[in-house]
Amino acid sequence: MTVKTAPAALERPGRAFALQGLVRVTLRLHRPALRFWLLYVAVAACALLWIYGFALDAAFGTFSRSGCRERVVEQACDYSGTERAQLGFAESVARRLIGLVPLFAAAWAGGSLIGRELERDTAQLAWTQSVTPTRWLAAKLAVPAALLVTGTVLLTLLHRLMWDRHSELWGSAGTWEWNQSSYFVANGTLATAYALLGLAVGALAGLLARRSLPALGIAVVALLTLASVISSLRPHLWPAETLTRKTGYPQQSTGMVVGDGVITSSGSRVPDPYCAYDECRAARDVVGYYRDYHPSSHFWPLQLMETGIVLAVTAAATAAAFWLLRRRTA
């Protein structure tokens, strides 16, 4: 992009140029963060690709040759072998990298993107150029948001690729649980939604604290609190399915369990009295056991409901940030 003008003449380019300029300015000011993010995505992506293309097959090869495949009950042989260990390590690193994105986003947005600019008065410097505070904040949020979405969507897709390959090879003998929180987040839209929540919460913390370090602290604590509250709601975001059995709990271990207990003759659900014998059950009017759970087919409904909630909270935090900024400046 070159704009040639005579040295003495005022440059009067159009609106599109102004917008591009604001994007370039934002990227240039946060070059170290941009480099860090590219490296971060590259490391996680390489790990996922390596697992997908090599580690899964290698581990499955040793797994098959050992004969463990036929004897699933003997758990000890599931976890042996160098290939298996390498796979486990790489897979947990990649998954945790995806899971930590929101935390990094919140800390950076609070501490560096907004907090440091307000602390050093460079935000005020920007607001006394031709850019309104609102547009300044919009650029500050939009540019990192676009990069975060691109990166997390890429990682999610690669993670799904790896996940599908794993299911294909291991089938029911696999040990990866779809409902385990870090898999659940990395396999769907939540990885991206939580990353955006981190950015919004960080920006709001920066505007509230107006100083780098306190903003970083507030952002991290607020994000962890919000994330734990929202994810505690997870099992209740979609109607669960119920299994019942006369004596003892239904065998259902591969789903997300919402709750269980015993059923009385009147059909009401009560807490388990932990009876070992029929006499005990009869005395306590226990006629059966129930367990509410989500089968793996509930993955997307649960995923999308939670994504909706996370994005709503993100929107609220963003609106609060703009409101705060407008209230303070002319």
Added chain:
Amino acid sequence: MSDTAMAAAGLGKRFGRRKGWALRECAFRLPAGRVCAVVGPNGAGKSTLLAHAAGLLRPTEGTLTVLGTSPAAARERMAYVAQDKPLHPQLTVAETLRWGREMNPRRWDRAVAERVVADGALDLDAKIRVLSGGQRTRVALALALGKRPELLLLDEPMADLDPLARHELMGTLMADAAEHGTTVVMSSHVVAELEGSCDHVLLIGSGRVRLAGPLDDLLTAHTLVTGPAADLDGHTVIESRTTGRQTTALIRPGGRLAGTWQRTTPTLEELVLAHLRSPEAPSLHLDSDDADDPAEPVEAAV
């Protein structure tokens, strides 16, 4: 272009409910094309006033108009250099100028900005964080002048500069302002720094406007009298000191002065100091619309 660069009516600002007023009932009018000195002691409210003009703060009460409109609407047409000269430390000088161009796409005058930097023999590839205070001030000024503002707001621009750098930068600034007819509003607690370059004065004390008007009018409205202690009835006495039988007083003459008094016109510094030492002295506004005379050409003298 409006002929009023800046006007305040009942302007007040309070930070937080329990703290006192940083500005209270400020009213003044600054004609366009002037070089206005905002003087007053530390903590008087000079920075608060300039930050309002720059659109960085919202008044608690009253209004402040800039270039005939609100500070927010005049954002593109004015430049502001804050007291601590904030700049992005991670950028180089050249990158800072490019930042200025991209933040002011419709107004940027690259030649002016580059000339201000070149006059200081600054290395364009040096990071802002390694620059001295004077060099930073020069880059901040280059950003402000590159915007080619109609109104230039400078908060303590020359603080922490050595006399030579101060003289050079003031020269650059005044030459540019004179060339383009820029209105300059410059605050300082060092009055001597402004005398000789300003033609309009705004004296702020304890958040209120004490004196406002063209420098010459303000000076001629006051007289410094010396003589044997005698009655000064009929005149407004700003400050009076008696040593032995000799009295020195700064007054606003209210009629004929007795012949026993030796009279001189005060300097800006004497005027300012006398008013600051006497907080109860009545304020004087010589900037009302009807008393306005056509703005005189800005002197570029330093």
